[in-house]
Amino acid sequence: MGKGKVYLTGAGPGDPKLITLKGLETIKCAEVLIYDRLVAPDLLEYASPDAELVYAGKLPENHTLRQEEINQLLVLHALQGKTVTRLKGGDPFVFGRGGEEAVVLAEHGIEYEIVPGVTSAVAVPAYAGIPVTYRGVASAFSVIAGFENCDKPGTSIDWARYASPGETLIILMGIGNLPSITGNLMAHGRPADTPAALVRWGTYTHQETLFGTLGDIAGKAAAVQFQNPAVIVVGEVVNLHEKIAWFQKGVPAVQI
Structure with a gap:
């Protein structure tokens, strides 16, 4: 029996229509479909009736399958000659651990293909009317993993690096550490009045957005129990939402 092939596929930021055509093809051809928590359920309907569907969703405090088990x-399945699609929210190489899976497959001599997806780091702010770059406002943006404990010794995040007012910060998976994130940014020189936004369930019809500043957004989030999955946006571009907002027009932002 020959070896199969694995597709490491990005499902996009949420709205099932935002998956790529190539990504959709990999769902349809899969004999085994291993999918994450934030993959839109509608996408699973494109799988073959004979396909084996395996849920591998993860919460910060509860993993259905550990990464080693997913690997x-x-x-x-690939060694059994099957076509496998590993379906991930967003893009497989943007905090999706797709690189780790690709390395494991390469070590076993298994053919694989990377199918990029639309990352929530850019798409979710866009759905909130926030461009991550804007001439004269922000000429760069950085994407940061927010699940790391920002206060632990030896943290890999150089907060001083992100204190520049001309750069937009996109922080994924950071709601649980929001007070620490905002505190570190301000401690390293980012002004407390820097605009900030939290966008929950971005690109879905039930998307919610909470606006504030670096100094008060953590308190506002606590007051309304703002939960994951959400994207944190910090920077002057946040103010542009008042002019650019286009999705769910007429639906108010979260109020407290």
């Missing part, structure tokens, strides 16, 4: 599943 083993990819290898196991």
Whole structure:
């Protein structure tokens, strides 16, 4: 029996219509479909009726399957000659651990293909009317993993690096650490009055947005129990939402 092939596919930021045509093809051809928590359920309907569907969703405090187990599943099914699609929210190489899975597959001599997806780091702010760059306002943006404990010794995040007012910060998976994130940014020189926004369930019809500043957004989020999944946006571009907002027009932002 020959080895199968694995597709490491990005499903996009949420709205199922935002998956790429190539991504949709990999769902349809899959004999085994291993999918994450934030993959839109509607996408699973494109899978073959004979396909084996495996849920591998993760919450910060609860993983259905550990990453090592997911890696083993990819290898196991591929060695059985099956076509496997590993379907991830957003893009597989943007905090999606797709690189780790690709390395494991390469080590086992298994053919694989990377199918990029639309990352929530850019798409979710766009759906909130926030461009991550804007001439004369922000000429650069950085994407940061927010789940790391920002106060631990030896943190890999150089907060001083992100204190520049001319750069937009996009922080993924950071709601649980929001007070620490905002505190570190201000401690390293980012002004407390810097505009900030939290966008929950971005690109879905039930999208919610909470606006504030670096100094008060954590308190506002706590007051309304703002939860994941959400994208944090910090920078002057946040103010542009008042002019650019286009999605869910007429639906108010979260109020407290």
